[in-house]
Amino acid sequence: MSAFATVEVRAPAEQSEGTRAQVLRWLKAVGERVNQHEPLLEIETEKVTVEIAAPAAGMLREILKHEQELVDPGEVLARIETAAAAEEAPDPRQSAAPHDTGGAMDDGRARDEIDAAVIARQAPTHLHSRISTPVQRLLERHHLQATIVRGTGPAGAITVEDVLEVAAQRDAGGEPRAQAAAPSPPPASHRIPHSATRRRIAEHMVRSLLHTTPHVTSVFEADCSALLRHRERYRETFQARGAPLTLTVYILAACVAAIRAVPEVNARWHEDALEVFESIDIGVATAVSGRGLLVPVLHAAQGLDLFGIASQLALQVAAAREGRLRPQDVRGGTFTISNHGVSGSLFAAPIVIHQPQVAILGVGKLEKRPAVIETERGEEIAILPRCYLSLTIDHRALDGDRANEFLRVLVDRLERWPPE
DSSP states (O other): OOOOOEEEEEOOSOSOTTOOEEEEEESSOTTOEEOTTOEEEEEEETTEEEEEEOSSSEEEEEEOSOTTOEEOTTOEEEEEEEHHHHHHOOOHHHHHSOSOTTOHHHHHHHHHHHHHHHHHHHSOSSOSSSSOHHHHHHHHHTTOOGGGSOOOSGGGOOOHHHHHHHHHHHHTTOOOOOOOOOOOOOOOOOOOOOOHHHHHHHHHHHIIIIIIOOEEEEEEEEEOHHHHHHHHHHHHHHHHTTOOOOHHHHHHHHHHHHHHHSGGGSEEEOSSOEEEOSSOOEEEOEEETTTEEEOOEETTGGGOOHHHHHHHHHHHHHHHHTTOOOGGGGSOOSEEEEOGGGGTOSOOSOOOOOTTBSEEEEEOOOEEEEEEEEETTEEEEEEEEEEEEEEEEETTTOOHHHHHHHHHHHHHHHHTOSOO
16 A cells, blocks of 8 residues: 655745735535546635646645635645555545454444544534534434523534533433523624624724824815816717726826825835835725625826726726636735725715825715805805815825825816826
């Protein structure tokens, strides 16, 4: 018999420093055969889903990280027994069965121990039902009713150990413990396990707002009449070329001009210096149903015209909503836009800065509002399409007057569209 040979399945090692991933789902079960390069599991990392392929052909011998568990870069997720060794591997029940068949109690206890070991190795720690199939099998083997076994697992689930303890009490001549009196039922509720994305957002927000950055927010208001006239004129042309001409497209283009005027907005804070980036790489926060907030990045926005921005934005937003974002699509942002107005919000403050950046722009709902305007006849009240623009800054990196200058340039560019 050849010696066992195993190959480790590891999480990607090229994740950003300090980040963790989470196992989404296993595509294979313990004991199943796998082919080399065949998809083995999915993990969520950097807010995107990544498929991990089998590094070798053989049998999936052991799963070390189950669904919903966090993993570090390069951590071992599972082990594959290579095909040659797997063919010669004995059935774990047969190899663990006692050779002396004279004692029925010993044989039964051996089977119990094997079941317990297999369940402990293969089953996730979270149970999806009150009684799992292996536990039901043990109850039937020992002729026990589930009603007399008090579960100690998650949400009161009956575990293998619970069944074995009751069976041992009965075999020792004692009475099986009775079901404990049910306490008053708790209020109706349900639990939603945190996804890797939600955990990462939570950790990031707490670190940014409470432990790293002193947030300060400035708010301006913009008249969007000029850009809406421009949009009405060119919307069908852009749409025919596959690039929707949205308000966010104009905001992105105007942000390039504002960042050029106030370059320290496009920066990263270090204890000894402010690192100002030459490339303007703008992340656009995108709400995705069931997955939270993703931030795809438009790299080198300073080199794109209005159609280029519209085209790239459409591709990135579609990839985010269809689950096709790659890790590199959400990395490297130097500035972020949060268009919270698409869901009806007028303004939000502070919008938490996406570390390690030093500023984030909030765009409120575009709506018609009364405003005082200057005319040849003097001041008049007009109904204009307006929105609030807020810039939240890291006060360590820049002061309020620079934030106001950024917003002044931004508003001026939007109100005088197209730019001269």
